[in-house]
Amino acid sequence: MSWRADVATVRALVRRALNEIFRVPGAAIPGILAPTIFFLGLTSVFGSLTLLPGFTTSSYQSFLIPISMLQGAGFTGAATGVNLARDIEQGWFDRLLAAPAPRPVLLAGLVLSASLRSLLPATFLLAVGLAIGVHWPGLLGLLIALFLVMGMAVVAATWGTSLAFRFRTQSAAPLMQIGMLLAILTTTAYAPQHLLTGWLQTVAKYNPVTQVVEAARQGFVGSVSWSDTWPGLLTLFGLAAILGFFALRGMRRMTID
Amino acid sequence: MTGRLAANARVVAALGTRSVRQTLRRPQLLAPLILFPTALLAIQTAGAGRAVDLPGFPPVDNFLSFMLAGSIVQSVMFTGNSGAIAFAIDIEMGFTDRLFAAPISRYAVVLGRLAATATLGAMIAVYFIVLGLIFGAEIKEGLPAAIWIVVLTSTSALAFGSIGAAIALRTNSASVVQGIFPLVFVILFLSDAFFPANLMLDPAAWIAQYNPLSFIVNGIREPVIDGWHLTTQLKAIASVIGIGAFGLLLCEGALRGRVRRGV
Numbered sequence: 122m123s124w125r126a127d128v129a130t131v132r133a134l135v136r137r138a139l140n141e142i143f144r145v146p147g148a149a150i151p152g153i154l155a156p157t158i159f160f161l162g163l164t165s166v167f168g169s170l171t172l173l174p175g176f177t178t179s180s181y182q183s184f185l186i187p188i189s190m191l192q193g194a195g196f197t198g199a200a201t202g203v204n205l206a207r208d209i210e211q212g213w214f215d216r217l218l219a220a221p222a223p224r225p226v227l228l229a230g231l232v233l234s235a236s237l238r239s240l241l242p243a244t245f246l247l248a249v250g251l252a253i254g255v256h257w258p259g260l261l262g263l264l265i266a267l268f269l270v271m272g273m274a275v276v277a278a279t280w281g282t283s284l285a286f287r288f289r290t291q292s293a294a295p296l297m298q299i300g301m302l303l304a305i306l307t308t309t310a311y312a313p314q315h316l317l318t319g320w321l322q323t324v325a326k327y328n329p330v331t332q333v334v335e336a337a338r339q340g341f342v343g344s345v346s347w348s349d350t351w352p353g354l355l356t357l358f359g360l361a362a363i364l365g366f367f368a369l370r371g372m373r374r375m376t377i378d
Numbered sequence: 379m380t381g382r383l384a385a386n387a388r389v390v391a392a393l394g395t396r397s398v399r400q401t402l403r404r405p406q407l408l409a410p411l412i413l414f415p416t417a418l419l420a421i422q423t424a425g426a427g428r429a430v431d432l433p434g435f436p437p438v439d440n441f442l443s444f445m446l447a448g449s450i451v452q453s454v455m456f457t458g459n460s461g462a463i464a465f466a467i468d469i470e471m472g473f474t475d476r477l478f479a480a481p482i483s484r485y486a487v488v489l490g491r492l493a494a495t496a497t498l499g500a501m502i503a504v505y506f507i508v509l510g511l512i513f514g515a516e517i518k519e520g521l522p523a524a525i526w527i528v529v530l531t532s533t534s535a536l537a538f539g540s541i542g543a544a545i546a547l548r549t550n551s552a553s554v555v556q557g558i559f560p561l562v563f564v565i566l567f568l569s570d571a572f573f574p575a576n577l578m579l580d581p582a583a584w585i586a587q588y589n590p591l592s593f594i595v596n597g598i599r600e601p602v603i604d605g606w607h608l609t610t611q612l613k614a615i616a617s618v619i620g621i622g623a624f625g626l627l628l629c630e631g632a633l634r635g636r637v638r639r640g641v
């Protein structure tokens with residue numbers, strides 16, 4: 122098959138996933154609502170943390186917004202895994218496997234749809250955030266944040282699809298969601314690294330997602346620099362490559378079974 | 379009269395036992411009640427632990443001691459919601475209809491479900507107290523406070539569960555009951571479950587001062603971090619009774635509605 126056919130396959134799979142937004146709008150609401158409630162709630166509750174000496178900004182909503190955007194991406198990516206598990210349960214994915222399309226192309230269709238869908242909660246959160254006083258990150262800061270959000274959705278989707286191929290049931294949904302939630306929250310989500318306490322200070326230091334959080338946050342709490350950006354990009358490429366490998370291996374095993 | 383009461387008590391006990399076993403046998407039902415609040419407790423305690431240094435923060439040994447009450451109440455609200463979902467599934471699958479057709483009080487069927495929620499609430503309180511003690515929390519008022527926390531948590535679970543049960547009875551739909559789950563977080567964030575109200579931002583800070591959930595949280599928290607205060611405990615008891623009475627009234631209305639509709 123030519124590369125044109127591959128692109129057409131990816132486009133068809135992306136379109137199928139995006140159709141769901143229009144045909145089942147209710148399904149997209151939890152992915153938007155949950156991070157928004159967390160964003161508004163945590164801002165109200167922990168907003169005074171900025172009064173601590175050494176806190177990097179006086180606006181907690183600006184500090185928190187990238188976390189909520191990445192959370193939205195995490196939920197969206199996990200939802201891709203849940204939808205795939207549903208397709209496997211209903212036998213639809215078996216028919217897809219029987220098609221003469223390369224496995225990486227099928228995976229690309231799934232994860233690209235997640236990255237596009239993640240723009241929905243990110244845009245909504247950004248609008249809510251700007252309305253309640255989030256600092257404007259500048260065009261470059263915004264583009265970097267959105268690119269990282271889309272990348273995080275790819276990572277979450279490869280994580281979700283790996284689990285969907287492993288368990289082949291929608292019952293694995295909590296594992297997909299909680300995995301992403303923990304990956305994002307065990308970073309500098311609530312406070313800067315030096316203000317974290319106990320075990321989280323160590324975990325956040327070595328959690329690769331911290332680099333993604335810091336890269337997405339830079340425009341909202343300060344100025345944008347390449348030195349704060351590349352570690353986040355590298356982490357996302359690394360995570361997507363590793364989890365993508367597992368997802369492809371799961372898909373191949375499913376073909377053999 | 380006494381015989382009928384004893385029969386209804388047996389029904390409540392049997393249905394309560396069934397519901398508790400149902401939850402304990404399915405990890406997917408138990409996990410959100412325990413795992414999620416535990417993970418949030420661990421992350422928020424370490425993530426916002428320096429908050430105890432803020433001016434105006436009540437004097438506490440550590441942030442875990444402060445957060446414990448919030449996590450207990452969070453878990454209890456999840457339990458109420460999860461019990462209501464299980465009740466709605468029973469209604470959807472026709473199990474409750476068969477019970478309603480049996481010569482037992484309809485109220486006993488609802489109370490059976492709520493008894494299970496109260497039992498799970500007590501188990502959750504014990505779990506979080508043990509967890510807190512292991513990881514460095516200290517209960518100032520000792521064993522009497524621990525017992526009081528279990529009682530207050532258990533009755534709170536029953537009170538929150540009654541509202542969920544009423545929604546299940548009125549809608550007959552598990553997905554509708556599941557849909558109120560985000561509301562649990564809204565109510566939690568608008569109380570001082572996770573942070574002192576005087577350090578929260580408006581309008582949440584203002585609402586938290588009058589939110590009945592804050593009174594329950596403080597009823598659990600004060601014997602842990604400070605000591606007994608009669609006014610705080612009376613407010614907590616009044617809140618539990620108020621929420622419970624409201625929920626049971628809604629249940630009664632829903633049950634009457636079902637009779638009227640012939641369901």
